[in-house]
Amino acid sequence: MTLPHLDDQNLILDTDSYKSSHFxxxxxxxxxxxxxxxxxxxxxxxxxFFGLQYLLDRYLTRRVTRENVEEARALIEAHGEPFPYEGWLRVVEVHGGRLPLEIRAVPEGTVVPIxxxxxxxxxxDPELPxxxxWFETMLMRVWYPTTVCTQSYHLREIIRAELxxxxxxxxxxxxxxxxxxxSRGVSSRESAGIGGLAHLVNFLGSDTLEALRVARNHxxxxxxxxxxxxxxxxTVTSWGQQCEAEAYRNMVRQFxxxxxxxxxxxxxxxxxxxxxxxxxxxxxxxxxxSGATLVVRPDSGDPPAMVRLAVNALAAKFGTTTNVLGFRVLKHVRVIQGDGIDETTIRQILQNLTVDGFSAENVAFGMGGALLQKVDRDTQKFAYKASAGIVxxxxxxxYKDPVTDPGKRSKDGVLDLVMENGRMVTRQYRTFDTDxxxxLMRTVYRDGEVLVRDTLERIRGRA
Incomplete structure (x- = not known):
């Protein structure tokens, strides 16, 4: 039996199964x-904070159709859940398929205390609370680009301080x-795109080409x-070990x-x-x-030890200059460490450079799975919770307030972020009727339309 193909663009299906019973x-x-x-x-x-604009632009500007409703109803009821058929038809017939939601958010690129x-x-729409x-599942995924952007930002601050x-x-x-x-270490092309772009909020170096596509489109x-x-x-070993130097010479002559x-x-x-x-x-x-800069990449062994070895050996062979701060800078060459890089090894490598009298500018870092994949929703303990209603x-x-885990107590009220005495705080209102x-937040989406579109340049400027 051949089953009908389900529409990849059907917004209704991008939720957790049990959400369909909540109405x-x-x-x-x-x-x-x-x-x-x-x-x-x-x-x-x-x-x-980063990535909401992508989610809104890519997904929540789509229009729900009657065909989407019928398809979702058939699947979800067969799946064992009730389905709010009349409610979804209302989205189609009254709202023209546009989602009757309002979303407010801090500007992307803003650094916000936990x-x-x-x-x-x-x-x-009061009939569709x-x-x-329903869209918690989709919107919660902003945890991923925000967490990647957050980790990248904090690593930038560590490197900045040493520089x-x-x-x-x-x-x-x-x-x-x-x-x-x-890029090769993530779970999907989309993860590479939005995760790679989250990193590019903080830096300009990347081999994740997909991030450039997402940046241009969104x-x-x-x-x-x-x-x-x-x-x-x-490309080195294809020359054979006996011709290793020729492989390197080819790189010099080509580039x-x-x-x-x-x-x-x-x-x-x-x-x-x-x-x-x-x-x-x-x-x-x-x-x-050649007039170029050669960047030597160690790629095995203990990262701090290998970088230390490489920098000192290159200094002996190519020489150094001393900058105005009294630290040595390699001539003609640099080092990039792209294996085993995380916050711990970055700190160790930078500390070793300082101890040895070298400037941090001698070394760059390449980070793969630890940058884009070794994070999850609990890295920053993201939660999406209901906090107010009209009944x-x-x-x-x-709100919830579990005795077994006080750290999971959720906030109540209609919430907003403001600046008080030089620090960001969450304000809790007891009414929906407030301006x-x-x-510090903005209305970025209402009734199927994205109301605010930031450029990457503007987002990079917020820190």
Whole structure:
């Protein structure tokens, strides 16, 4: 038996199964619900909010059709759940397929301390309050780009601090110090795109081409990030071990142009030999005369130890200058470590450089799975919870307060984010009828339309 193909664009189906039964569970005469998103804690003390515009633009601007409703009803009822058929028909017939929701959020790129509202959702049709919960599943996914952006931001701050201590070119160097190697390590093309772009809010270096597509289509960025020619093990080892130096010479001749920069993985056989003999003797003159910068990439062994070895060996072979802060800078060469990079190894590598008297500008980092994949919703403990409603014409605060886990107590009220005495705080109203004076949040979506579209350039400026 061949079953009919389900529409990939059917918005109704992008929810958790049990959500379809919730329209029968709210108190009678419920006409309004209000839910909010927050980070309840986690690895970092603040989050850098990003990715909602993509979700809204890509998904919630779609129109629900009668065909979508009929398809969803057939599947969900066969699946074992009741289905709010009349409600979804109302979306089609009364609202023209546009979702009667209002979404407010902090501007993307804003750094917000944990335990504060980041986004809120409410219904604009009193007959369809359950829609607020229906789209929790989709809207909650903003946790992913926000968490990637947050981790990338905090790593940037670690690197920035070391650059400012050891480099007289900190502002120029910083944007290219953490390079995204994560595309092959994520679960989908979409993850690569939105996760890779979340990183590019903070940096300009990336090998995740999909992030550039998402940036252009949804954030008005012509070219969001940049890369350089770089060798991989196959392009080196295909020459054979006896011709390793020729593989390296080919890289110099292909890409060693004045002002250029290119990277060569150099641990295919023996990193020490590659640096001290192939690069440091056989090819040293060609590298210097090319006018380009060679970036040597160690790719195995203990990252802090290998970077330390590489920097010191390259200094001995190519020489250094001393900057105005008194730290040494390699001449003609740099190092990029792209294996085993996380917050711990970044800190160790930077500390080693300082101890050895080298500027942080000598090293860049490549981060793959740890950047785009080694995060989950609990990294920053994201939650989307109902906090207020109108039942029988009366306002009602909604919250949970589990005795077994006080950290999961949710907020109640119609929530807003404001600045008080120089710090961001969440304000709790006891009415839906407010104009949110002094709000840091904006209405970004209403009734099927995206109302605010930020460019990546503007988002990058918020920190």
């Amino acid at each position: 029968l569970q709210y108190p009678p005469e419920t006409t309004r619900l209000f839910s909010y998103l927050e980070s309840r804690g986690g690895r970092y003390p603040a989050t850098r 335990h504060n509202v980041l986004m809120s959702v409410t219904n604009t 359950w829609l607020v919960g 400012e201590k050891t480099s007289d070119r900190a502002a120029e160097e910083l944007p290219f110090k953490l390079h995204d190697f994560g 954030y008005g960025a012509d070219v969001a990030g940049f890369s350089i020619p770089a060798a991989e093990h196959s 060693g142009k004045p002002g250029g920069i290119f990277a060569v993985v150099s641990d295919s056989y023996d990193l020490k030999h590659a640096i001290n003999v192939h690069w440091g003797e056989t090819l040293r003159r060609e590298v210097k005369e 029988g014409g009366e306002y009602r605060g909604i 949110f004076p002094g709000s």
